[in-house]
Amino acid sequence: MSALRIALADDQALVRAGLRALLERQGVEIAFEADDGQALLDRLQDTPVDVVLSDIRMPGVDGIAALERLRERGDRTPVLLLTTFDDSELLLRATEAGAQGFLLKDAAPEDLHEAIVRVAGGDTLLQPVSTEPVRARYRYHADDAPRALFSEREVSVLRLMAGGYSNKEIARAMFLAEGTVKNYVSVILEKLDTRDRTRAVLKAITLRVI
Incomplete structure (x- = not known):
């Protein structure tokens, strides 16, 4: 089976470097990196990937806005959003925008790899997100x-x-x-x-x- 190709979007270069090193050790190919949502959208126009791994919080076009625009133009590439418990109030908005899943930024390496594989295979991952803010808001x-x-x-x-x-x-x-x-x-x-x-x-x- 060929390696999964992913796009990696995060505004922090150190985070991207750490994720790249981790994922490449697990046999995942990083097709490209982007430091914000707009750069991600631009690169996806001509570089197809199996999964988009994106931070939710980025300056300019954030992860959810990028996801919404991606779906608006008919791109169904699975999107896995990196989040913290503070972001969990965004669960419904991101899900409605077409996110396939969420993963906590402090997840174990094997959990990150499994999440990418499962999302690439068509699964939806909602479990890692804290439920209390969801209850409070919705x-x-x-x-x-x-x-x-x-x-x-x-x-x-x-x-x-x-x-x-x-x-x-x-x-x-x-x-x-x-x-x-x-x-x-x-x-x-x-x-x-x-x-x-x-x-x-x-x-x-x-x-x-x-």
Whole structure:
């Protein structure tokens, strides 16, 4: 399998150098570096990559603004945003803009590599972000409360959904048939009155289901 090619965007040169050294040791190819969102957008025009690894906070065009512009021009390259717990209030905005995941800046090297591989493979990673600011900012009205209580098994499925696991991976982790997991997911979406997994997870966090 050929090495994954990524674009690396961060306004701090030392951070980029450290990430480059770390990722190259793990067999990841750095196609290019950018020091802000605009430079990232310009380079992506003529240099396709498998994953964009970008800081959220950058002067000028930040990581989320760059992501929004990327999606507006039809570029679906998976984007993994580097964040700190202070950034977690941006979870919903970044997710709606089309981010595939978030990773804490102090994550272990193996977690960074796994996140890049999983995002490149189509997974979504929401789990590393602190949930409290999300709850504080995105409060749902009383009529948005779950239609019914959640069973312990449904909460377990929801937590794995929050980690970006596919139905097949959830089935493997919980020793269930994939069809059974699909049924659980359908029930969860119904109880939360949502159509997609991402919003279900965000709503479950806000309502303290998980």
